[in-house]
Amino acid sequence: MTRIASDTERACVSSYHLEMGKTYLSQALSHHQKSYPQQWMAGFSYTEVLVAVFLIAISLVPVLNALQSGIRGSEIHTTEAAHRNRLTSRMEEILARPFIELEQEADAVAGPATIVDTYSDASGTDGRCLVYLSRYDGDNADSDNNPFTDTDDGLLWVKVEIDGTHNAIESLTSR
Numbered sequence: 001m002t003r004i005a006s007d008t009e010r011a012c013v014s015s016y017h018l019e020m021g022k023t024y025l026s027q028a029l030s031h032h033q034k035s036y037p038q039q040w041m042a043g044f045s046y047t048e049v050l051v052a053v054f055l056i057a058i059s060l061v062p063v064l065n066a067l068q069s070g071i072r073g074s075e076i077h078t079t080e081a082a083h084r085n086r087l088t089s090r091m092e093e094i095l096a097r098p099f100i101e102l103e104q105e106a107d108a109v110a111g112p113a114t115i116v117d118t119y120s121d122a123s124g125t126d127g128r129c130l131v132y133l134s135r136y137d138g139d140n141a142d143s144d145n146n147p148f149t150d151t152d153d154g155l156l157w158v159k160v161e162i163d164g165t166h167n168a169i170e171s172l173t174s175r
Helices: 007-035 046-095 099-108
Strands: 129-135 155-162 168-174
Touching: 046 129, 046 155, 046 168, 099 129, 099 155, 099 168
Parallel strands: none
Antiparallel strands: 129 155, 155 168
């Protein structure tokens, strides 16, 4: 049969374990102090601090370059998105005009390399939108593979570009 320990017996056992723990802890600390003198436990040495500062300084250069590239990329993206929106908007404005009006402008210009001043931004404008109009050879009936010779009736080529950039949109429109 199992006997239940009284409160007095439990207190004696607990105090015995407490004393044993204290003894063990004091022995461990005295051994630790003998093995490792106090001077080694004071903190970081001057050399360790210099090495850490040197490593941080070396790693900051690539980190700052990466941040700079990210900021520059964000600025480029903003500019490109603004150009794309301007091009799309101008193309929609031109294609919304009556076909006959566009056809008359295409006949008035010398060819696909001539800027149509009527629809383009004023000269000297920053980020100027340039518009080109021309009749278009969609069926290539003359077999010369030039889309601007022997043009088809009722088919126009429209190009909108930002002056001085690689941004451009081209479209065909018909009656």
